[in-house]
Amino acid sequence: MNTVTVGPRERVAAAYDPRMPELPATFRAYVVDKPQGGTFSRGLRDVSTADLPPGDVTIRVAWSGVNFKDGLAAREDGRVARSYPLIPGIDLAGTVVASEDPAFAVGAAVLANGYDIGVARHGGYGELARLPSGWVVPMPAGMTARDAMAIGTAGFTAAMSVAALENHGLRAGDGPVLVTGASGGVGSMAVAMLAARGHEVWAATGKTSEADRLARLGAAGFLTREDVTGPGRPLDSARWAGAVDTVGAATLPYVLRTLRIGAAVASSGNASGVELVTTVLPFILRGVALLGMDSGNMAIEPRRVLWGRLAGDLSPRAMLDDAESLTEASLDTLEPALNAIHAGEARGRWVVRVTG
Numbered sequence: 340m341n342t343v344t345v346g347p348r349e350r351v352a353a354a355y356d357p358r359m360p361e362l363p364a365t366f367r368a369y370v371v372d373k374p375q376g377g378t379f380s381r382g383l384r385d386v387s388t389a390d391l392p393p394g395d396v397t398i399r400v401a402w403s404g405v406n407f408k409d410g411l412a413a414r415e416d417g418r419v420a421r422s423y424p425l426i427p428g429i430d431l432a433g434t435v436v437a438s439e440d441p442a443f444a445v446g447a448a449v450l451a452n453g454y455d456i457g458v459a460r461h462g463g464y465g466e467l468a469r470l471p472s473g474w475v476v477p478m479p480a481g482m483t484a485r486d487a488m489a490i491g492t493a494g495f496t497a498a499m500s501v502a503a504l505e506n507h508g509l510r511a512g513d514g515p516v517l518v519t520g521a522s523g524g525v526g527s528m529a530v531a532m533l534a535a536r537g538h539e540v541w542a543a544t545g546k547t548s549e550a551d552r553l554a555r556l557g558a559a560g561f562l563t564r565e566d567v568t569g570p571g572r573p574l575d576s577a578r579w580a581g582a583v584d585t586v587g588a589a590t591l592p593y594v595l596r597t598l599r600i601g602a603a604v605a606s607s608g609n610a611s612g613v614e615l616v617t618t619v620l621p622f623i624l625r626g627v628a629l630l631g632m633d634s635g636n637m638a639i640e641p642r643r644v645l646w647g648r649l650a651g652d653l654s655p656r657a658m659l660d661d662a663e664s665l666t667e668a669s670l671d672t673l674e675p676a677l678n679a680i681h682a683g684e685a686r687g688r689w690v691v692r693v694t695g
């Protein structure tokens with residue numbers, strides 16, 4: 340990839356005229372790099388447009404977001420980036436500026452998340468992105484690019500989790516539903532979605548200072564991190580009608596041993612680690628179900644349908660309307676957000692203004 344000295348923001352902005360969609364020669368991006376045998380670096384650069392990867396849809400990125408995976412992709416020890424140099428950002432939303440697929444006209448509002456975006460090919464932390472059209476989602480009616488990125492992969496994964504629990508049989512009124520890592524992106528989104536759908540939501544969080552915010556999103560009860568971590572009996576008192584676990588190693592054993600007969604947990608996260616130390620008893624004596632959530636590899640058709648639901652019956656409206664739940668960053672202020680999410684300091688979501 341050719342890079343030139345970082346220039347003033349205005350230069351790229353001025354180079355793009357929506358009436359004449361020629362692409363600028365370079366665009367601004369946050370890049371992580373580790374040349375073979377060289378040292379790791381990260382920061383803002385001007386990237387040559389010629390170095391965009393192959394793809395039939397080129398997008399002027401308006402907004403992106405910050406996910407746990409982005410925090411890892413931006414670190415040398417993150418073990419997530421699969422190619423260098425890399426523009427991270429697993430989520431992006433913006434406007435089509437060049438297209439070889441008639442399904443995506445120039446000027447169309449679109450979004451994308453998952454697949455190799457931001458880990459094995461350039462993602463959302465650049466003013467331009469180029470993707471295969473089979474990875475692109477038309478912006479759902481009524482959804483702004485900023486709201487889409489406030490939702491991002493975290494909200495998408497929360498929606499997958501809620502849909503999976505309800506497909507498994509969970510209904511409003513069945514009993515309390517636990518969300519772990521509740522102050523984080525997936526957790527906060529899950530609290531908002533479940534509460535809006537009439538479920539009694541209990542939030543497990545390591546941050547007691549987050550209780551007011553989570554209550555505004557709809558949490559009806561709270562557990563501390565200590566309540567949901569640490570050793571226990573193979574089966575503890577059956578309490579939860581369902582659960583969304585975003586934390587993994589530290590909390591999933593507790594969740595499994597406290598689910599009610601026939602209940603399920605949607606497991607998406609590894610914020611505390613990847614090991615799972617449990618017994619088979621929850622499965623064979625209570626028939627509980629462990630539902631795995633993989634937002635990265637969901638096929639494009641169900642992905643487009645689920646994004647449509649995020650603008651409708653699965654909308655996390657309370658989260659989008661809560662100023663304290665969203666922190667706005669830009670490419671210039673991205674790095675502190677990437678560091679903070681890796682340190683477990685999330686309070687809802689960061690939304691990143693790229694050119695929006």
Ligand SMILES: NC(=O)c1ccc[n+]([C@@H]2O[C@H](COP(=O)([O-])OP(=O)(O)OC[C@H]3O[C@@H](n4cnc5c(N)ncnc54)[C@H](OP(=O)(O)O)[C@@H]3O)[C@@H](O)[C@H]2O)c1
Pocket residue numbers: 405406407408492493496519520521522523524525526543544545546564585586589606607608609610611632633634635680681683684685686687
């Ligand atoms: N499977 C998928 O498709 C998918 C998609 C998106 C995200 N994820 C994963 O889901 C997890 C959450 O993502 P996110 O974007 O919501 O991250 P996040 O915003 O950083 O939230 C994670 C939360 O987990 C809790 N936590 C962190 N470290 C912990 C520890 N050592 N012990 C206990 N709790 C801890 C914290 O919440 P409290 O302080 O409130 O406890 C933290 O805010 C990550 O592991 C991410 O990689 C998976």
